[in-house]
Amino acid sequence: MNVFEGLSCSAAATDAPLPGTATEVTGWLCVEHPGAWGRDVIGDEVLGPEITQELAARTVAARVRPTLIRRPGRNEFTGTRTVLIASSREDGAWCERFEITDLKQLLDIDLHLLNGPPPGIGVPVHDPLVLVCAHGKRDQCCALLGRPIAAELATKYPGQVWESSHTGGHRFAPALVLLPSGFTYGRLDTAGAVAMVEAARRGEVALTGLRGRSCHRPIEQVAEVAVREQISAATGDLTVVLDADPVPTEPTMAGAALVTHRDGRRWRVTVRTVAFAPRQASCNAAAKPVTGLVADRIVLLF
Template sequence: MTIAAPICSAPSVPEEPLPGTAATAAGYVCLEVPSGWGRDVLDGTALGTELATELSARADAAGVRIQFIRRPGRDVERPTRTVLIARTEPGNTWCERLEITEPAELLDIVPRVVTGPAPLLGAAVTDPIVLVCAHGKRDQCCAVRGRPIAAALAQQFGDTVWECSHTGGHRFAPSMILLPTGYTYGRLDAAHSADAVRAAAAGEVYLPGLRGRSTWAAAGQVAEIAVRELDAAAGIDAAAGIDALTVDEAASPIVRHRDGRAWRVDVELHELPARPASCGAAPKPVRPTVASKVTAL
């Protein structure tokens, strides 16, 4: 596949920061759709207009993100479809896997993802689920850069790895989400992507390429990463403890560690030169959220 100019993932490097660029989602519902993706997963191409519209409304109301998934290399159609559901909240983080026969079954599943503990609709998943964006109809960078990463990871981690639909941030391709936490990565090669997966399996957070945890909005993501990086610079093992930190986003983000420490993180918007958000799109200004000060409380 040939990428049409301009290539959106090239101008974002190196000055555009990654922290604060993950999609915000309290939960994920991932539906296996081997083929037939449209530009948007809920544009009606794959599921029909009526179901897609209703599913979109329920997902928006619940704060849940819908992703299409498929096996690297493209699966064949099966009589059932795998569904992965996950909640990203620290202290209430879980993932389940189930099989459904009709996509309409998702209408009842979506609201249950964020209403309490794991709903026990399927089998508990203990290993990290790896979603690598390969949504070529949305952006060519994701397909060209993402598919080789997904294939390489599948060789190491087997059926925990899926190609997925748009994750947000084409220009950070290849982009990867780890469930159930929603930790999202960008610009990682196959080797570093594998390191991130292994860290997650060990209950740790891999800092290189980290865009943020889906639990938080941009400022909260930036604040959490700033604190982890601060600890790392001080020689404290910031990688350990996926759920070690929580973020209060009410004003200036307050990051709290389960060991009792806390920090206020001041954030501000920067403005960078215009660049395309997608391959072939007109350049637009980019305003990343960055941490300007971290104060121990």
């Protein structure tokens, strides 16, 4: 018997570790779309058949994540859309904002620029922006748990909070991403979400609900979170790379990463996999085996 049967995917995932679960993204193209969202951001052609195929090809080629956004609450469409472009690189993250009146204007953007310094296409955004997944067509947990959080945050931080399409990890709903840093969170209540934003505004990283930074691979994400839990470090204090040295050959060992503080301290973090009972990764989906990543050893090298 599956003990998780009948539960929502987020309720079934409460024992799964959060670190290492942020979607790997460095380039973001966020397009305001107040209307209905299909299950897939581009595949369902919600932006219209005239540009969908071309935009899909360009985002794939530039390794940019297309994301639909809308303002929390009921809003009438005025014909003008906000577009956010962002780079969540470890060094030199940035975000710019501009408006369009025709979706074809998206094809005027060289998306490869999102892999470099700020291109000056729009107005620089200095305050942290919050994407809250509210993509009910993708998974009901995001709509039920994400929308109330987005509404609360938007009241406190007007203009800085957007409901967004699928950001990855609806089983950790409410799922939130900070731009431009790419720090990704899950399972936050309103108080935790406010603390996350306030920390980001101070140039710090809140630890509650932290899943990882989107520019890193899963093992690197786990390593960074593990080190941050041991020391006080500002947003840009740490750099993380996979360790090329072999790790012990135990079946559960996943790898290792080196975490370096700007003051010269360096840690080696080994990471292992943990198996959990099968459960659904999405609401109404069939149960399947689940694994997570956890820090095994944290060694200060110097």
